[in-house]
Amino acid sequence: MDLRQLHTLIAVADTGSFAGAARIVHLTASAVSQQIQALEGELGVAVFDRAKRPPQLNAKGEEVVRAARQVVQIMAETRMSISGTRMSGVLKIGAIRTVSMRLVPRVFTRMRGIYPDLSFDLTVELSERLTLDVSAGRLDAAIVAEQVGVPAGLSWAPVLTEPLMLVAPPETRGLDAARLLREWPFIRYETGAPLARQIETELSRLGVSPRLIATANTMPSIIGCVQAGLGVAVVPKMAIADAPPGSIWCPPSGPGAVTRRLGVIQRQVSSRVRVLESMRDLLSEAAAESGLAAPDPGAPVGD
Structure with missing residues (x-):
């Protein structure tokens, strides 16, 4: 077994075919087949x-590919360490949509100051899909919502906590949450993401069954509907970070408001542990600057 075989195996996994891998590793399809057979x-x-x-x-094969990705990455970084080369290559990061629009770009920019030879590949998806991609080795790490269970071989470390907030059109300024939910129709976030379930939990806390006017599967579209005066919605605080002043009204949440924790999920054995530690620290800093709370240090962390 040598690194050429591992590179070829990874190429087949990424492209889905021997012919596609052949183009990446600059071999014929038959040569790719021979390497895989060997x-x-x-x-x-x-x-x-x-x-x-x-x-x-x-x-x-899936198990071998995961191991192959780690071996190839470790060997590349070992060469850099021995030769004195600075950390380089591509850091493959996943993120849910709300953090991908503001926090992640800010963190990538700051990481460039620490690792100037590093580049970034960002994938935006739902938490469950990103977790699978980290487990399979397609991503180095991902910023995801807290989950009920963390798959074996992965670890999850919280970086921020944010409340869910009722948002309403600007002309409703001064009205409280109870009145808004009685008098205005509701725009529902409809996806398979944990956030959708948390929003339903917040509605239950408020003790209402809102009158539905629309559904949408992205936060920007929900915020746009609210700003246009279509109705009210429940969204995470981060979703309104870029809303122009005066474009929405957020009544006080009161005690007991539902919150969600976001964190970084990664493989427990990773050759990029130092880089990912830097990323987590920078995420926490950027979150604090945006008015998002640090996670409860006494809360459990999945392993």
Whole structure:
């Protein structure tokens, strides 16, 4: 087994075919097939299901690909360490939409001051999908909402806590939450994300069953509907960070408001632990500057 075989295996996993991998590793498709067969011979197991067309990774293959990504990354960073080269390459980060629009760009800019040779690849998705991508080695880490359980081999460290807030059109300024929810129709966030369930929890806390006027699956579209006067909505505080002054009204939440925690999920064994620690620290700083609370230090962290 050598690094060429591992690079080829990763290329097949990323492109979904031997032909696609051949273009990346600059080999013929038959040479790619030969390398994969040699790798399987050394491992003593088949990593592809060849009954399917094109061949697909089986469960053992997925496991080997995850290990291959780590080995390739560790070797690259070891060479840099020995040669005295500064940290470089691409940091592959995932983020849910609300943090991708403001906090993550700010953090990437600050990280450039620490690691000037580092570049970034940002993927915006739902928390569940990002967690799967981290587990599979397609991402180095991701900024996701707190989850009920953290998959084996991953760790999750909280970086910020934010409240859920009722937002209403600017002409409702001065009205309280109870009156707004009685008199105005509701715009619902409808996705499979944990946030959608948390919003329903907040509505239950407020003791209302709002009259639905619209659904949307992105926070910017919900905020736009509110600003246009269509209705009211419940959103995380970060979603209104860029709203122009006076464009929405946020009545006081009162005690007991629902909050959500966001944090960084990564593999427990990572060759980029130092870089990811810097990213977490910078995320916490940027969150504090945006008026978002630090997580409760006594709260449990998934492992």
